[in-house]
Amino acid sequence: MKHTQxxxxxELVLLTIGVLQGDAYGVAIKKEIAEQTxxxxxxxxxxxxxSRLEKKGFIDSHEGGATKERGGRRKRYYVxxxxxxxxxxxxKELRNGLFDRIPGISLDNLSIRGI
Amino acid sequence: MSTSNPPNPxxxxxxxxxxxxxxxxxxxxxxxxxxMYYERVEEKGVKKARWRFxxxxxxxxxxxxxxxxxxxxYLNELAMFSHYLKIGWRNLMHHKGFSTINILGLALxxxxxxxxxxxxxxxLSFDGFHDKYDRIVRVTSVFHTDAGDQNLTxxxxxxxxxxxxxxxxxxxxxxxxxxxxxxxxxxxxxxxxHVLYADSTFFDIFSFKxxxxxxxxxxxxxxxxxxxPPLAKKYFGVEDPIGKFLYSSTDSNAYRVSAxxxxxxxxxxxxxxxxxPFHGEKWMVSNEGFFPANYQSYALLSEAGVREKVEGQLPDxxxxxxxxxxxxxxxxxxxxLEAVYxxxxxxxxxxxxxxxxxxxxxxxxxxxxxxxxxxxxxxxxLTTSRSIDRAKEVGLRKVIGxxxxxxxxxxxxxxxxxxxxxxxxxxxxxxxxxxxxxxxTQRELTLGDLLRPAFxxxxxxxxxxxxxxxxxxxxxILSNFQPIRVLKGRFGHSSGGTLLRKGLVVSQFVISTxxxxxAIVVQQQLHYIQSRKLGFDKEHTLILPVDGKVRQNLSxxxxxxxxxxxxxxxxxxxxxxxxxxxxxxxxxxxxEEKPGKSVTAMAVDHNFLETLSLKLVAGRxxxxxxxxxxxxxxxxxxxxxxxxxxxxxxxxxxxxDLHGREGKVLGVINDFHFASMEETIGPLVLYNTVExxxxxxxxxxxxxxxxxxxxxxxxxxxxxxxxxxxxEYQFLDQAFARMYETQEKNRKIAYTFAGLALFIAALGLxxxxxxxxxxxxxxxxxxxxxxxxxxxxxxxxxxxxxxLIGIAFVLGIPLAFVLSQRWLExxxxxxxxxxxxxxxxxxxxxxxxxxxxxxxxxxxxxxxPVEALKYE
Numbered sequence: 003m004k005h006t007q008x009x010x011x012x013e014l015v016l017l018t019i020g021v022l023q024g025d026a027y028g029v030a031i032k033k034e035i036a037e038q039t040x041x042x043x044x045x046x047x048x049x050x051x052x053s054r055l056e057k058k059g060f061i062d063s064h065e066g067g068a069t070k071e072r073g074g075r076r077k078r079y080y081v082x083x084x085x086x087x088x089x090x091x092x093x094k095e096l097r098n099g100l101f102d103r104i105p106g107i108s109l110d111n112l113s114i115r116g117i
Numbered sequence: 118m119s120t121s122n123p124p125n126p127x128x129x130x131x132x133x134x135x136x137x138x139x140x141x142x143x144x145x146x147x148x149x150x151x152x153m154y155y156e157r158v159e160e161k162g163v164k165k166a167r168w169r170f171x172x173x174x175x176x177x178x179x180x181x182x183x184x185x186x187x188x189x190x191y192l193n194e195l196a197m198f199s200h201y202l203k204i205g206w207r208n209l210m211h212h213k214g215f216s217t218i219n220i221l222g223l224a225l226x227x228x229x230x231x232x233x234x235x236x237x238x239x240x241l242s243f244d245g246f247h248d249k250y251d252r253i254v255r256v257t258s259v260f261h262t263d264a265g266d267q268n269l270t271x272x273x274x275x276x277x278x279x280x281x282x283x284x285x286x287x288x289x290x291x292x293x294x295x296x297x298x299x300x301x302x303x304x305x306x307x308x309x310x311h312v313l314y315a316d317s318t319f320f321d322i323f324s325f326k327x328x329x330x331x332x333x334x335x336x337x338x339x340x341x342x343x344x345x346p347p348l349a350k351k352y353f354g355v356e357d358p359i360g361k362f363l364y365s366s367t368d369s370n371a372y373r374v375s376a377x378x379x380x381x382x383x384x385x386x387x388x389x390x391x392x393x394p395f396h397g398e399k400w401m402v403s404n405e406g407f408f409p410a411n412y413q414s415y416a417l418l419s420e421a422g423v424r425e426k427v428e429g430q431l432p433d434x435x436x437x438x439x440x441x442x443x444x445x446x447x448x449x450x451x452x453x454l455e456a457v458y459x460x461x462x463x464x465x466x467x468x469x470x471x472x473x474x475x476x477x478x479x480x481x482x483x484x485x486x487x488x489x490x491x492x493x494x495x496x497x498x499l500t501t502s503r504s505i506d507r508a509k510e511v512g513l514r515k516v517i518g519x520x521x522x523x524x525x526x527x528x529x530x531x532x533x534x535x536x537x538x539x540x541x542x543x544x545x546x547x548x549x550x551x552x553x554x555x556x557x558t559q560r561e562l563t564l565g566d567l568l569r570p571a572f573x574x575x576x577x578x579x580x581x582x583x584x585x586x587x588x589x590x591x592x593x594i595l596s597n598f599q600p601i602r603v604l605k606g607r608f609g610h611s612s613g614g615t616l617l618r619k620g621l622v623v624s625q626f627v628i629s630t631x632x633x634x635x636a637i638v639v640q641q642q643l644h645y646i647q648s649r650k651l652g653f654d655k656e657h658t659l660i661l662p663v664d665g666k667v668r669q670n671l672s673x674x675x676x677x678x679x680x681x682x683x684x685x686x687x688x689x690x691x692x693x694x695x696x697x698x699x700x701x702x703x704x705x706x707x708x709e710e711k712p713g714k715s716v717t718a719m720a721v722d723h724n725f726l727e728t729l730s731l732k733l734v735a736g737r738x739x740x741x742x743x744x745x746x747x748x749x750x751x752x753x754x755x756x757x758x759x760x761x762x763x764x765x766x767x768x769x770x771x772x773x774d775l776h777g778r779e780g781k782v783l784g785v786i787n788d789f790h791f792a793s794m795e796e797t798i799g800p801l802v803l804y805n806t807v808e809x810x811x812x813x814x815x816x817x818x819x820x821x822x823x824x825x826x827x828x829x830x831x832x833x834x835x836x837x838x839x840x841x842x843x844x845e846y847q848f849l850d851q852a853f854a855r856m857y858e859t860q861e862k863n864r865k866i867a868y869t870f871a872g873l874a875l876f877i878a879a880l881g882l883x884x885x886x887x888x889x890x891x892x893x894x895x896x897x898x899x900x901x902x903x904x905x906x907x908x909x910x911x912x913x914x915x916x917x918x919x920x921l922i923g924i925a926f927v928l929g930i931p932l933a934f935v936l937s938q939r940w941l942e943x944x945x946x947x948x949x950x951x952x953x954x955x956x957x958x959x960x961x962x963x964x965x966x967x968x969x970x971x972x973x974x975x976x977x978x979x980x981x982p983v984e985a986l987k988y989e
Contacts, residue, residue, distance in 0.1 A: 028149035045149060046176030049142070053181040068148070071155045075148030 008060075008089050014039070015051045016060055016090055019080050027066065027077040028052075052080060060086030124163055126154045126170040134174045139184045146177055197523070205531040208507075215503060216535070218884040219496055222877050223539035223587070226492025228546040229873065230579055232554045233485035235562045237478050238572050243384045243458040247324040251421040252288075255457050256280070256414040257464060259448040260700075260715075267700075267715075268450075268464045270413055275405045275438070276449060277316070277414040283434060286423040287416050289318045292395050293387070294412045299366035299664070299842055302352055306366050306843050309348075313389035314398065322417045323387075329359055330376025336394040341375035343392035349377050366841045367666045383561060386458045386471045407439050407447060416451065424451050481558075484870045487628055489579075491874055493587040494621045495881035496532070500591035502618060502888045508598050515600040524596035532588025540580055557865050559858075590617075622885070622918075623925045625878040626962065630929030631936065632871035633958045638937040638950075639864045645948045647857060652789025652798075653694060654730040657685075658849040659831070660693045661815040667839045668812055674838045678817055681834065683827045685818040688724035691811045695853050697791040703802060705761065706772040706779060716757060717791065718775060718802035720811030725803065726752075726786065728818045735765035736784030739805050746807035749780030755788045757800035775802055797945040816849075875961075879969045882918065886970035890914065890977045898982035910978040915970050922966050926959055933958075 008016070018034045019026040028049065036042040055061045066077040082090075101107070134150075135143060150173045157166035209216040247253060256276055260267040277290030294314045300307045319325075320332035327335060328346065335343050342363055349358040358374045365372070372393070381388050396402045401412070418424060428451045436444040452461070459475040511524060548564055555562055663671065671689065678687045692698060697719050704713030723739040725731070734755060743750055751773060758768045771782045788798045806812055819827050828846070835844045890897075897910060905913075934950055941947040 028145070029152050032153075044176040045146070045153075045173045046179050046182075049146060049149075049177060050179050050181050053142075065145075069152070071152045072148035073151045075144050075151065077148060078145040 008093055009051075009054075011043075011047070012051050012055055013090070013093055015048065016055060016082065016086055019061060020082050020087075020090065024079065024081060026080045031080075055086070056080075058085075059083060060089055126151065127167055130171045130174045134177065137178055137184065138182045142182050146182065150174070150177075197527075201527050201530050202534075204527075205534050208531065209535070212503075214887065215499060215884060218880055219499055219535055220539045220542060222492045222495040222880050223536060223583070224542035224546055225873065225877055226489035227540055227543035227580065227583070228550065229485040229488040230583075231543055231547040231576065232550065232562075233481050234572060234576055234579075235564075236481055236554075236558055236560065238569070239384060239560060239562055240459060240473060240478050244386055244454050245384070246382055247322075247454070249322065249324070249417060250454055252418045253322060253454040254416050254418060254424055254451040255454065256416060257450045257452050258410055259450060261446045261448065269410065270461070270464050271410040272412055272414040272449070273407045273410045274401060274412055275407055277416060278405070279434065279438065280416050280427070281318075284427055284430070286419045286427055288419055289321050289417040291316045291318045291322050291415045291417075292412045293319070293415070294395070294401065295389070296393075298391065298393075300352075301364050301366040301841070306841060308843055308845060309391055311388060311390040312393060313387070313391070314393050314395045314401065316395040318417075319392070322415060325381065326379040328377045328379055329357070332376070335376035335378075336392065338373065338375060339394055339397040340370065340372055341394060341397075342372035343376045343378050344374060345378060345380045345390050347380065348390055349374075367664050388471060407435070407443055421453070424453065427451060477558075481866070484866075488870065488873055488877065489583060491625050491628060491877050491881075493583055494625055495877060495884070496535070496587040497590050498618050498621050498881055499884045499888070500532075500588075501594050502885060504591065504595050504598075505892070507595060511595055511598040512600040515598075521596050525592045528592035528595045529585070529588045532592065533584050536580065536584035536587070557862065557869060559862065618885075619921055622882065622921050623928070625874075625881060626922055626925030627929040627932065629871070629874045629878050630926055630958055630962065631933045632867070632874050633961055634929070634933035634937065634954060636864075636867040636871040637954045637957060638941070639860070639867045641948055641951070641954075642941060642944065643857065643860050643864050646860070646944070646946070647854070649946060651853075652731070652787055655694075655849045655853055657819050657821055658728065659817045659819065660847045660849055660852065661817060661835070662845065663689070663813055663815055664842065666841055668809060670838050671812060674834070675815070677834050677838065678815075678831065681830055683819050683822060683830060685820055686724050686728045687818070688722055688728040688816045689806060689812045689814070690721040690725055690816060691719035691813050693814055693816070693847075693849065693852060694729060694789070694791055695849070697801070701776040701802065702774075703757070703776070703800070704774050706774050713774075714757075714760060714800060716775075716800040716802050718804060720806045720808065721752075721803045722806050722812075725816070728816050729789075731789060732787045734785045734787055736769045736782070738784060744805055746805060749775070749778045749807060750783045750805050751775065751780055752784045752786050752803040753782055754786050754798070754801040756798055757802065758785050760800050775804060778804060778807075780804070875965055879965045882966060883969040883973070886914075886918065887973045889917075890973045894977065894980075895986060897977050897980070898984075898986045901982040902986075907978045911974050914974040914977065915967075918966060918970055919963075922962055926962060930955055930958075 014035060015031060018031050018038070022030055022034060028045070031052075032043060032045065032048055035048075052061070052063075056063060060083055061080045062083055063078050063080050066079045068074050068076045131147070134147065138146065150170060153173065154166050154170045157169055244250065255270070256272050258269045258272050260269065272292075274292060277292045279290075280287045281290035292315070296312045296314060298309045298312045300309055315336060317333075317336040319336055320327060330343075335341065344352070344358060352358070352363060353361055353374075358377060361374050362371045363374065364370070378392065381390075418427070428449075431449045432444065435447060435449070439447075458471065459473060459478065461472050462474050462476075514524060544564075551562065551564065667674070675687050675689065678684050697717050699717060699719050701716055701718040702713045703716040703718070721739075723741055723744040726733065726738050736752075738752070739750060753768060755765070758765060761768070763771070765785045768782050768785050773780065773782055786803070790798060791801060792799070817831065819831075831846075832844045835842075893914070897914075900910060900913075937950060941950075
C-alpha cells in the first residue's frame with residue numbers, strides 16, 4: 003500500500019496538532035513542540051512544514067479569532083484530516099515493527115554489545 | 118497584561134516582510150509574529166523582543182511564503198518549446214511574403230555588420246603578430262617651420278643607432294629603407310619593386326619568421342640578400358637558395374643568399390619581398406648625421422612604459438650631437454607600433470608603407486550600424502502592424518490560461534527564429550558580397566577570419582542584441598492584447614502605436630536621404646577635382662624611371678627619343694610632376710640676414726616647361742647651355758614670388774640660396790598643382806640639373822595617336838640604348854588618377870551604402886503598404902461600389918505614406934547639408950552645396966516609394982469589389 007512520505011519534523015508537527023486538539027495554531031504548536039522536545043522550532047521552519055502538510059492533505063485549516071496581541075490579525079487553526087490520521091498510524095506501526103525486531107533492545111539493557 | 122503601550126516591532130522588518138510575503142499567508146504569519154513579540158516584551162524586554170522579531174522575519178522568508186513563484190512557469194516554457202517552434206514555423210510559412218521581407222531585411226543588415234566586422238577586425242589586427250608588439254616604436258621627425266610643424270616618417274641615419282647606444286631603455290634600433298632593384302639572372306633582367314634595406318637587428322625587433330638560415334646572421338654580411346619563398350622559387354626553383362648568388366643589373370655586384378624569410382603576413386604595415394643589409398649600401402651609413410632624412414627608424418624598448426621618458430630626453434640628445442640651430446627646428450617622437458597603421462595620417466610617409474585611417478574604421482562601423490538599425494526598424498514596423506492578425510490567437514491563449522510572460526517569450530522566440538534564419542542567409546549574402554567588398558575597401562578579407570573566437574563572440578553578441586531589440590516591442594504589443602476585447606472584435610490600433618510606426622518610417626527615410634545626398638556630394642566633388650585645371654598638361658605623357666647606368670647614356674637616349682616623330686618633347690627631372698616632394702630651405706642672399714622659407718623643389722632640364730606646357734609668367738627658361746650648369750639657376754612659381762614679397766619682374770635676377778645652392782632667379786612660372794588637390798598650391802623652386810643624382814625620371818610627351826605603336830617605338834629605342842633595364846613606363850594621367858583612389862573608394866562606399874539603405878527602407882515600405890492594403894480591402898471594395906475612381910483610390914492609399922516621405926525629406930535635408938559641408942571643407946578646393954541636388958534626392962525618394970507601394974495599391978484599386986465583400 004502506498005503512503006505519502008512524512009518527514010521527521012512534519013511528523014512531529016502533525017502529532018502536536020493531534021495533541022492540541024482544535025487549539026492548534028502557529029504559536030501554540032511552536033510552544034508545545036518546544037516544551038516536548040526542548041528545542042524551539044523557528045517560525046519559518048514550522049510554517050513551511052505546515053504548508054507542506056496541508057498540500058499533502060494531512061491537515062486542514064480555518065481562520066479563527068483575532069486578538070489585540072496579534073494587532074487584530076486572525077489566527078489560523080489546523081486540524082488533522084483522516085489522511086493525516088492514517089499517515090500517523092502507519093508511521094507508528096512501521097516504527098514499532100522495526101523496533102520490536104531489534105534483538106535485545108530495551109531501556110533496561112543499555113550495555114553495548116559487540117559494536 | 119500590562120496597560121502601558123509597548124513599542125511596536127521594527128517597522129522596516131515588517132515592511133520587508135510584507136514586501137516578500139504572499140498575501141494569503143502574510144496576515145496570519147504577521148499575527149503570529151506580533152503575538153510572540155508582545156510575549157517576549159513581557160518576558161525578556163523590548164530589545165530582545167525586537168531582535169527576535171527580526172529573526173522571525175528572516176526565518177519566514179522561505180519559498181512557501183514568497184509572492185509569485187516563477188519556477189512553475191519556467192518549467193512550463195521548456196515543455197512548450199516544441200509547440201512554440203511548430204506554431205512559429207507555421208506562422209512563417211502561412212505568410213511567406215512578409216516572412217521573406219522580414220528575413221531578407223534582417224539578413225542584409227546582418228550581412229553588412231558581418232562584413233564590417235571582418236574589416237574592423239583585420240584593421241585592428243595590424244602588426245599584432247610581432248612578439249614584442251608593445252615594445253616596438255617608430256621614430257618620427259618633427260620639423261618646426263614658420264608655416265607650422267611638419268611631421269614625417271623620414272628620419273636620418275643617425276637617430277636609431279644613437280638611441281640604442283645612448284639609452285639603456287632602448288634595447289635595439291633598426292633603420293629600414295624601401296627600394297627597388299634590378300636583378301639579372303640567367304641572362305634575363307628582373308625588376309624587383311619590394312626591396313627593403315634593413316639593419317642586422319631587424320629580426321631582433323620584428324617577428325618575421327626565418328625559414329632557412331640564421332636570423333642573427335642573415336643581414337650581417339654587406340653583400341648578403343634575403344628572399345621570400347616565392348622569389349626563391351622564381352630564381353632557384355626547387356633548389357636550396359642558401360649560398361647561391363644573385364647579380365645586380367645596374368652595377369656588377371653579386372649578392373649571396375643568406376636566408377629565406379616567410380612571406381610578409383597580410384596585416385603588416387611593412388611589406389617586402391627582398392631584404393638587403395642596411396650597411397650594404399655604403400652611402401647610406403657613411404656619414405652619420407641628422408641630414409638627410411631618407412630612412413624609417415624603429416626602436417625596441419625595454420618595456421612599453423619608458424616610451425615617454427625616452428621621448429622627453431630627445432631634445433637634449435639632439436642638442437648634444439648637433440648644434441643649436443638644428444635643435445631649434447628638429448625634434449623626434451616615438452610612435453608606438455599600434456598607432457603606426459591607423460593613426461599616421463598626420464605624417465608624410467614613404468610610398469611603400471601601408472597605411473590606413475582609423476576614420477574608416479569608425480565610418481564603416483557607423484554605416485553598418487545604421488543599416489542594421491534600418492533593418493530592425495523594418496522588422497518592428499512590419500511585425501507590429503501585422504499584430505492584428507495574431508490578436509485572436511493571443512486572446513484565445515490567454516483564455517486558456519497563458520500568462521503574459523509566456524506570450525512575451527513566445528513572440529520573442531519567433532523573432533529569434535527569424536533572426537536565426539536571417540543569419541544563415543546573411544552568411545550566404547556576405548560570402549557572395551565579399552569580392553565586391555574587398556574591392557571596395559581594397560583588402561583581401563576571407564570569411565575564414567570569421568572563425569576567430571573573439572570575433573565570433575562579438576558577432577554573436579550583435580546578433581542577439583539585434584534580435585532582442587527588434588523583437589522586444591512587437592512581443593510587448595502582442596502579449597498585451599486583452600482577451601475580451603480581442604474576441605469580441607472590438608480592438609484597434611492604439612494611437613500611440615501608429616505614431617511610433619510612422620516615426621520609424623520617417624527616420625528610415627531621413628537616413629536614406631542623407632545617404633543619397635552624401636553619395637551625390639562625393640560624386641560631384643570627385644568629378645570636380647579630377648577635371649579641375651592642374652596648371653599643366655598631363656595627357657599623353659609617359660614617365661620613365663632612370664637609374665645610374667641609364668644616366669651614363671642619358672643624353673643619347675634623350676636625343677634619340679626626341680628624334681622620334683611621335684615624340685613632341687622629352688625632359689629629365691627628379692620627380693614626376695604629381696609627386697614633387699623634396700623639402701628645401703630657400704632664402705634670399707642679401708647682406709641682411711632675412712629668414713628663409715621652406716619650399717618644395719626639384720631639378721629639371723630645359724625641356725621641362727615645354728613637355729608639361731607650363732607657362733613662364735616672367736623671365737626666361739633654362740637653355741641647353743646652362744641646363745646642366747655650371748652654376749645654379751632657378752625658376753620659382755608665382756606663389757613663392759608672392760610669399761617673398763616680389764612681383765613677377767622684381768623676382769628676376771634675385772640672388773638666392775636653395776639649401777646651399779646659390780644662384781639667380783631666371784624666371785617665374787605659373788602655379789600648378791604638384792601635390793594632391795586636397796592642399797593649396799605651395800611655393801615651388803625648379804633648379805637646373807647640375808647634380809647627376811637629380812636625373813631620376815624621363816618625361817616623354819607623345820602626340821595623340823596610336824598608343825600601342827608609340828610604345829613599341831619607344832621600347833625599341835630604350836632596349837637599344839639601355840638594355841640592362843627592362844622598359845618600364847607609367848602614364849602621367851593614370852598616376853594622377855591613382856592619387857584619388859581614396860576618394861574613389863569613398864565614392865563607391867557612399868553609393869553602396871546609400872543603395873542598401875534605400876533598398877531596405879523600400880522593402881519595409883512595401884511590407885507596410887501591403888499590410889495596409891490587406892486591412893482595408895473591404896473599405897476599398899465599398900468605395901469602388903459607391904463609385905470611386907481608380908486614381909482616387911490610389912491617392913487615398915498612398916497619401917499617408919507620401920506625407921511621411923515628405924517629412925523625412927524636409928528633416929533630412931538640413932542634416933545632409935551640415936554633414937556635407939564639414940566633409941567638403943577638408944578639401945582646399947571644393948564645390949559648394951548645390952540645391953538642385955535636393956531635387957535629385959527627392960525624385961529618387963519619390964520613385965522608390967511609388968515603386969514600393971505602387972504594386973499593391975494598384976492591385977487593390979483595380980480589384981473586383983465582389984471579391985472583397987463576398988464574405989460579408
